[in-house]
Amino acid sequence: MHILVIGASGRVGSILTQKLLQADHTVVGTTRQEEPVFELSNYSQIKLDLTADQVNITRQFPDNLDAVYFTSGSRGKDLLQVDLHGAIKTMKAAEEKNVSKYIMLSTIFATQPEKWQGVLPENMYDYYVAKLYADEWLINQTSLDYTILQPGALKEEKGNGTIATQVEEPGENPIEDVAQTLVEVLQNPKASKKVITMHSGEKRIPEAIATL
Numbered sequence: 001m002h003i004l005v006i007g008a009s010g011r012v013g014s015i016l017t018q019k020l021l022q023a024d025h026t027v028v029g030t031t032r033q034e035e036p037v038f039e040l041s042n043y044s045q046i047k048l049d050l051t052a053d054q055v056n057i058t059r060q061f062p063d064n065l066d067a068v069y070f071t072s073g074s075r076g077k078d079l080l081q082v083d084l085h086g087a088i089k090t091m092k093a094a095e096e097k098n099v100s101k102y103i104m105l106s107t108i109f110a111t112q113p114e115k116w117q118g119v120l121p122e123n124m125y126d127y128y129v130a131k132l133y134a135d136e137w138l139i140n141q142t143s144l145d146y147t148i149l150q151p152g153a154l155k156e157e158k159g160n161g162t163i164a165t166q167v168e169e170p171g172e173n174p175i176e177d178v179a180q181t182l183v184e185v186l187q188n189p190k191a192s193k194k195v196i197t198m199h200s201g202e203k204r205i206p207e208a209i210a211t212l
């Protein structure tokens with residue numbers, strides 16, 4: 001497949017991109033950096049800033065994409081421009097370029113604000129609001145074949161290859177397992193038009209997605 005990874009330089013985006021490249025997909029990664037994140041024949045890169053205007057973002061999108069991943073984020077520094085408006089601009093670009101599949105890396109319970117009270121630290125609210133409305137736009141305002149993955153805290157540790165999905169309590173996730181789950185939802189139609197909460201668990205990733 002021909003895949004765009006928005007945020008290929010990030011902690012999740014880089015591991016996701018590496019896995020997609022290993023699976024012989026052709027990947028275009030985005031970053032604002034000049035240096036290539038990967039030097040492989042099936043990888044190319046575009047310098048995309050999510051604060052650019054819609055016309056520019058759409059123009060930078062490659063043609064003939066099969067799927068778009070959104071793994072970018074501002075780490076709280078520019079939530080409106082990057083995590084919310086930036087994300088929505090990429091959804092609009094995907095629709096204009098006739099991409100069918102759009103996979104959003106979101107965060108646990110972003111679309112369940114009734115669960116935020118007493119669980120989120122005060123300084124996380126604005127981030128959650130940005131993710132809530134980006135996710136809701138994807139679900140309600142686009143015709144994209146979306147999957148929204150909502151993991152809890154990301155941990156820089158080796159993956160187990162096993163997860164729990166549609167969880168009701170927040171939990172931790174090795175970044176590698178989140179990246180592998182993002183790969184899995186691309187290839188399994190069971191993930192189509194689903195919002196998937198997750199954390200570490202007991203089920204092998206393919207089985208966890210197949211039994212959604």
Ligand SMILES: NC(=O)c1ccc[n+]([C@@H]2O[C@H](COP(=O)([O-])OP(=O)(O)OC[C@H]3O[C@@H](n4cnc5c(N)ncnc54)[C@H](OP(=O)(O)O)[C@@H]3O)[C@@H](O)[C@H]2O)c1
Binds near residue numbers: 010033048050154
């Ligand atoms: N931290 C957690 O525990 C946690 C838990 C659940 C979900 N998440 C979600 O997972 C996402 C990815 O996490 P991560 O740790 O992999 O993030 P990260 O390492 O901080 O990577 C952020 C990515 O966003 C890109 N970016 C930032 N500002 C941009 C802009 N103005 N225009 C274009 N690209 C921009 C960066 O690209 P450049 O190379 O251009 O800087 C980078 O590729 C987070 O944003 C969050 O929504 C996080």
